[in-house]
Amino acid sequence: MKFAITSKGDQKSNILMHRIRTYLLDFDLKYDEDQPDIVISIGGDGTLLYAFHRYSSRLDKTAFVGIHTGHLGFYADWVPDEIEKLVIAIAKTPYQVVEYPLLEVIIRYQHAGKESRFLALNESTVKSIEGTLVMDVEIRGQQFERFRGDGLCVSTPSGSTAYNKALGGAIIHPSIxxxxxxxxxSINNKVFRTIGSPLILPSHHTCMLKPVKRFDFQVTIDHLTHLHKDVKSIQFRVPEEKIRFARFRPFPFWKRVHDSFISD
Structure with missing residues (x-):
């Protein structure tokens, strides 16, 4: 088996990275940063997001496992005191693959028929460069509303506990x-009106944003921010690709939600 390791970059995470690499090499596993079968993320959810984008071109071949060295993360199964147990599990135990759905973002431009495609693990946000964001929102090709406000956030089920939750969105189990x-x-008054509630769209539905006046926007893809000019439309949907997690023991989603937001 080939493995790679990504680290948050702090001293604690780097020490763990070197220890795990040494242990796995002793078990005759091969270190391969270009084509790993498994990627070990050491840090927090941000570190795993970085690893996801680094290996987004080989999601069907690479599985991820996380070790959190700070606060409890939604994508990190293991703690530093368990690394010997994890190393033995990776070296000796066939792992279960758990797949989570992703978000596809396609941005099309006014000229030359160009488009950009991105995958997000958590969410994508759209904001105006200046002033109010005004977008026509289409669902399944039909006009739904004209949105006016600070911006829109489109999230995955696993990302529903992140920025989406802060906006009052629902928490969705990643099996959906x-x-x-x-x-x-959003701006809601006698003149302007939006639905005012989060919308949950199934995998066969597409959400399309079309600019009304301004055409330059700030678009985030997880932790990455992009400035896009002369935008014709921004399309969101569930893609065929999924992220694959290597599970060596149960890691219930609702327990993670409880431990992160309710537990003392």
Whole structure:
């Protein structure tokens, strides 16, 4: 088996990275940063997001496992005191693959028929460069509403506990193949009106945003921020690709939600 390791970069994470690499090499596993079968993320959810984007071109071949060296993360199964147990599991135990749905973002431009495609593990947000964001929102090719407000957030089920939750969105179990659209400070009065509630769209539905006046937008893909000019449309849907996690023991989603937001 070939493995790679990504580290948060702090001293604690780097020490663990070197220990795990040494242990796995002793078990005759091969270190391969280009084509790993398994990627070990050491740090927090941000470190795993970085690993996901680094290996997004080989999601069907690479599985991820996380070790959190700070606060409890949603994508990190293991703690530093368990690394010997994890190393033995990786070296000796066939792992279960758990797949989570992702978000596909396709941005099309006004000229030359160009488009950009991105995959997000958590969410994508759209904001105006200046002033109010005004977008026509289409669902399944039909006009749904004209949104006016600070911005829109489209999240995956596993990302529903992140920025989406802060916006009042629902928490969705990752076994449900869907995307969620949440509003950021929408304008609702006698003149302008939006739905005012998060929308949960199944995998066979597409959400399309079309600019009304301005055409330059700030678009985030997880932790990455991009400025896009002369935008014709921004399309969101559930893609065929999924992220694969290597599970060596149960890691119930609702327990993670409880431990992260309710437990003392």
């Amino acid at each position: 193949s869907a995307i969620q659209v949440a509003e950021m400070a």
